Amino acid sequence: xxxxxxxxxxxILSHKMRSALTMLxxxxxxxxxxxxxxxxxxASEQLKSSFIGSSTTIELTPxxxxxxxxxxxxxxxxxxxxxxxxxxxxxxxxxKMVKDIPGVSDAAKAYMMNYSAxxxxxxxxxxxxxxxxxxxxxxMADYRVISGRLINENDLKQHNNVIVFDNQFSNIIFRNTDPxxxxxxxxxxxxxxxxxxxxxxxxxxxxxxxxxxMQMGYTSPVFVPMTSWNDLQGYDDIQxxxxxxxxxxxMIAATNEAADILDSLIDSSVITYKSSMLQDMADSLxxxxxxxxxxxxxxxxxxxxxxxxxxxxxMLVSVTERTREIGLKKxxxxxxxxxxxxxxxxxxxxxxxxGIIGVLLGIGIAKLIAAFVMMPxxxxxxxxxxxxxxxxxxGIIFGIVPSVKAAKLDPIDALRYE
Amino acid sequence: xxxxLSNIYKDYSAxxxxxxxxxxxxxxxxxxxxxxxxxxxxxxxSTLMNIIGLLxxxxxxxxxxxxxxxxxxxxxxxxxxxxxxxxxVFQNFNLMPRETALANVELPLLYAGVKRxxxxxxxxxALERVGLSERMTFFPTQLSGGQKxxxxxxxxxxxxxxxxxxxxxxxxLDSRSGDQVMDLFKSLNKExxxxxxxxxxxxxxxxxxxxxxxxxxxLMSQExxxxxxxxxxxxxxxxx
Numbered sequence: 001x002x003x004x005x006x007x008x009x010x011x012i013l014s015h016k017m018r019s020a021l022t023m024l025x026x027x028x029x030x031x032x033x034x035x036x037x038x039x040x041x042x043a044s045e046q047l048k049s050s051f052i053g054s055s056t057t058i059e060l061t062p063x064x065x066x067x068x069x070x071x072x073x074x075x076x077x078x079x080x081x082x083x084x085x086x087x088x089x090x091x092x093x094x095x096k097m098v099k100d101i102p103g104v105s106d107a108a109k110a111y112m113m114n115y116s117a118x119x120x121x122x123x124x125x126x127x128x129x130x131x132x133x134x135x136x137x138x139x140m141a142d143y144r145v146i147s148g149r150l151i152n153e154n155d156l157k158q159h160n161n162v163i164v165f166d167n168q169f170s171n172i173i174f175r176n177t178d179p180x181x182x183x184x185x186x187x188x189x190x191x192x193x194x195x196x197x198x199x200x201x202x203x204x205x206x207x208x209x210x211x212x213x214m215q216m217g218y219t220s221p222v223f224v225p226m227t228s229w230n231d232l233q234g235y236d237d238i239q240x241x242x243x244x245x246x247x248x249x250x251m252i253a254a255t256n257e258a259a260d261i262l263d264s265l266i267d268s269s270v271i272t273y274k275s276s277m278l279q280d281m282a283d284s285l286x287x288x289x290x291x292x293x294x295x296x297x298x299x300x301x302x303x304x305x306x307x308x309x310x311x312x313x314x315m316l317v318s319v320t321e322r323t324r325e326i327g328l329k330k331x332x333x334x335x336x337x338x339x340x341x342x343x344x345x346x347x348x349x350x351x352x353x354x355g356i357i358g359v360l361l362g363i364g365i366a367k368l369i370a371a372f373v374m375m376p377x378x379x380x381x382x383x384x385x386x387x388x389x390x391x392x393x394x395g396i397i398f399g400i401v402p403s404v405k406a407a408k409l410d411p412i413d414a415l416r417y418e
Numbered sequence: 419x420x421x422x423l424s425n426i427y428k429d430y431s432a433x434x435x436x437x438x439x440x441x442x443x444x445x446x447x448x449x450x451x452x453x454x455x456x457x458x459x460x461x462x463x464s465t466l467m468n469i470i471g472l473l474x475x476x477x478x479x480x481x482x483x484x485x486x487x488x489x490x491x492x493x494x495x496x497x498x499x500x501x502x503x504x505x506x507v508f509q510n511f512n513l514m515p516r517e518t519a520l521a522n523v524e525l526p527l528l529y530a531g532v533k534r535x536x537x538x539x540x541x542x543x544a545l546e547r548v549g550l551s552e553r554m555t556f557f558p559t560q561l562s563g564g565q566k567x568x569x570x571x572x573x574x575x576x577x578x579x580x581x582x583x584x585x586x587x588x589x590x591l592d593s594r595s596g597d598q599v600m601d602l603f604k605s606l607n608k609e610x611x612x613x614x615x616x617x618x619x620x621x622x623x624x625x626x627x628x629x630x631x632x633x634x635x636x637l638m639s640q641e642x643x644x645x646x647x648x649x650x651x652x653x654x655x656x657x658x
Binding site: 411415 | 468471473474493494497498500501502506508512514516525526528529530573577
C-alpha cells in the first residue's frame, strides 16, 4: 500500500503538467461545489441573521381576517388604516404576558403608520413610516442618539409636537443642513425636530441600506410622542405591539405565542394579529436559495463527471505507456491485484489530490467573494470531507477500467511491446 | 530435475491457420546445470523461453517445474512460481528507469511479501555479489550497459530462484561487458545456480556446460543440427 502510494506520487510528479491538466476537471468541480455550498450557507446565515437577527423587533398588527391578505397591499391592517373596529387597546396584563414569553426580551405598544406618513419640509415631501412612541421605545428598538435628544416624559405629558428622525431619513429630507430645531409638517400638524437617532448597523451582515430596509421592514422612520399621535390621527387605542426578540431560534414560536395572546382578547374569526410576514419572506427566500444551490450543485457535478472521464482517459494512456513496466512486473511475480492496486491507487491519488486542491481553492475563492460582498462564507467540515471522498470515489470508479486493463495484460505481449 | 518438458507443442493461430512454433520439444534440466539453447531468429527460441519462464502456456505437452505440473496452475499461482522460482535476465535489461539499482533489485522481494528491512539487506547482498555495492543508489541512466545487466542479474538472483533464465544476456552489450556477464554466470553456476541461457551467438553459448539447438521448432543436439543444416543449407546459425 505504501509502495503503491509512493509509486503513485512519483508517477504523478514525473508528469506534472499532464497530472495537473487531468486533475483540472476534478479541481474545478470540487472548487465550484465548495464555493457554492459555502456561499449558499453564508447567504442563508445572513438571511437568518438579518430577518431574525439578535436585535430584531417584530410588529404585531391586527389584520381583518377575512381580507385576502397580501404583503404588498396591506390596506386592511391597523398600521395602514388606523385602528380596526372591534379591537381595543392592548391591555397591560397582555403586555406583561407577552414580555414573559421565552425568546422575547421586551415588548412595547406603539402607534405606527406604515410607509404612508407624509413628511414635508420646505415644500418637499417624502413618505415614511411614522411611530407614536413612549420613552421606552428607543431603548427597546436599539436606537442610539446621534444628535439632539429622545422623546422625554415632558413631551408625552404636554403633548409636545416634537419629532425624532432616523438618521437615514433625516439625510433625505435635510441633506447637509442641521436638522435640529427645524420645523416639518407631518400629516396636518407641524413638528419641531429635536433629535436624530440611528440603529447600529452590523456591516458584515448587510450589503446596503435597501437590503436592510427590505429585510428588517425598517424604512428609516420618524418618531413622535404617543400622546401627540392622538391629536394627529384622532384616535387613542394602541393596537400595535412591538416585540424585541432575544433568541433568533425562538422567533417564530414567540411571535406566534404573542399573537395568540392578543387574539384571545378579540374576536379572532374577524381580526387576527399577524407579524409583518417576515418569516414567510424568509422561508420563500430560503427555498429559492436551496433550489439555486441544487441547480448549481448539479452543474458542478457535471464537471466532476467530466473530470472523472479525463482521469480514466489519462489512466488508459498511462497503462499503454507503461505496458513494458507492467509486463516486467508480472514476469517478476507481481500478481494481478498488485498491478490493479497500483493503478487504482494512482487514479485515486490523482482524483483525491484534485479534490484537496479544489477544496483549498474553493475555500480561498469563497472567502474572497465573501469579503468582497461583505457576507459570511462558513466552510463546513462535512462539505470538505464529502467532496474529498466523493472525488476519491470518482477516482475509484473511473480508475477501474484502466486498472483492470493493466492487470489483465499478458506478460509476453507486454514485454514485447515497444 | 528442476525442469522437465515433455512433448511440448505450441501453435500460434494466424487467421484460420495454426502455425506450429514448437514441435514435440522435450527438455530436462538438472539442478546445478548450465545449459545454452542456441537457435537462429524465428526458430522458436523466444517461445520456448516464454514457456520455460511460465510467461506462456504450451498448446500441448507437460511441463514439470520443480516437480509441479504447471499446466494446471492459474495465473496467480504462476506469478508466485515465477517470483520464487525463476530469475529473469533480459537482453535489454528491463530495469525500472525511475528506480535506483537497489530498488530495482528489491522488486521481486516486494512481490514475495518480504519486509522492507530484509528487502534492503537481501538486495544489497545481491548487488554486492555482482560487484555493484558502490552503485546501489544509482539510477539506470547513470549506469553503463554492463552495469545495468549486472543489476538485472542481481535482481534475478535476489530471490534465490531455482533457475536463472537468461534471454540473449549479452545481446545489447559490448564484448568486454559481455565477457564480464559471462564470467559472472560462470561463477554463479559454480556456486550452484542453475542457468538456462538462450542465445544465437556460439561464443556465448559455449560458456555453458551443455548446448542444445532449436531449429524450426525442434530441439536437437549440436551434432544433429550440423547434420541437418549441412544437408539443407550448410549455413552457420550464429549468422541467423
